[in-house]
Amino acid sequence: MNPAGPIAAGERSIFFNALAVMLAIVVPVIILAFAFGWWFRASNTRAKHLPEWAYSGRLELLVWSIPALAIMFLGGIAWIGSHDLDPPKPIASKARAMTVEVVATDWKWLFLYPEQGMATINRLVVPVGTPVKFRITSAGVMNSFFVPQLGSQIYAMSGMDSTLHLRADKAGRYRGLSAHYSGEGFADMDFFVDAVPQAAFDRFVATARGGMGKTLDWTEFVAMAHPSRNVRPASYPRLQPGLYDQIVMRNGAPEGEQAKDGREQ
Structure with a gap:
């Protein structure tokens, strides 16, 4: 977390970028878990109970598209980073290695x-x-x-x-x-x-x-x-x-x- 060179700095960027993508999913899920628990509490008479509900195409699209996008972002970050920071790849510099x-x-x-x-x-x-x-x-x-x-x-x-x-x-x-x-x-x-x-x-x-x-x-x-x-x-x-x-x-x-x-x- 305290890089002293371009390779370590690049690895830190990959870590924080991946962390941001994952937090974009984890944080809303945690918030919604508490929000649903609070809204559908027994004392809330305004909450609607739908015992016969089984399927929603829009909800399915939302539930599956967000993780799919997250995987695409994480895969792109990993692919680009692994090629940019490939160990055998020389580091661009004016100084002779x-x-x-x-x-x-x-x-x-x-x-x-x-x-x-x-x-x-x-x-x-x-x-x-x-x-x-x-x-x-x-x-x-x-x-x-x-x-x-x-x-x-x-x-x-x-x-x-x-x-x-x-x-x-x-x-x-x-x-x-x-x-x-x-x-x-x-x-x-x-x-x-x-x-x-x-x-x-x-x-x-x-x-x-x-x-x-x-x-x-x-x-x-x-x-x-x-x-x-x-x-x-x-x-x-x-x-x-x-x-x-x-x-x-x-x-x-x-x-x-x-x-x-x-x-x-």
Whole structure:
């Protein structure tokens, strides 16, 4: 209800428009229920009792046309909104979109910045006003990537490459979470999205890339992807090119880490 981007704002509009259509039916029905009860009370001698009445074409037309119109309105709102806010649809903007690759693991989030050549864990930093193309997959069980104030959630699935476009129009810190149960560490799969001015984002990248941490390659990813909880935000100053595609192509499972039942250890 407090959107910070165009997708979340559009979803809020759909919600309130649909609510208005439904209230246009619910409120009169509630009022009429009380009005009929009051008018046809036993003490009201002016109320007419028609025991033989059974059918009215006009009343039938009224009773069925209003719900039919409501369904048409709701269907139109949902159809138009779902196409306008379709997750893979790029957001119109004068600014060039940046790409962030997201990998859900047990139980933390890995964010790869292929254009900047770095990666972070449980912290996402994006420039205000810049559309972000998220490529989303999972290195384990099915998960769901969701930043409520920015917009749509989308599932992260092993071996699949999902796309989501979002944009933050207001500077601030927003909570991100997993919206799909993924095991005992599910409740700890939170992260922060920091929407900052472009200059602050450039400083963040320079600071992260200037660190003395390890390079995030396949070997390091295998170690990082082991189940862990309450992982503090961290960064990798260097990123192996094509790592995200390698994760997707290997079906999300770190090499040699597949259990007999098919679940990552």
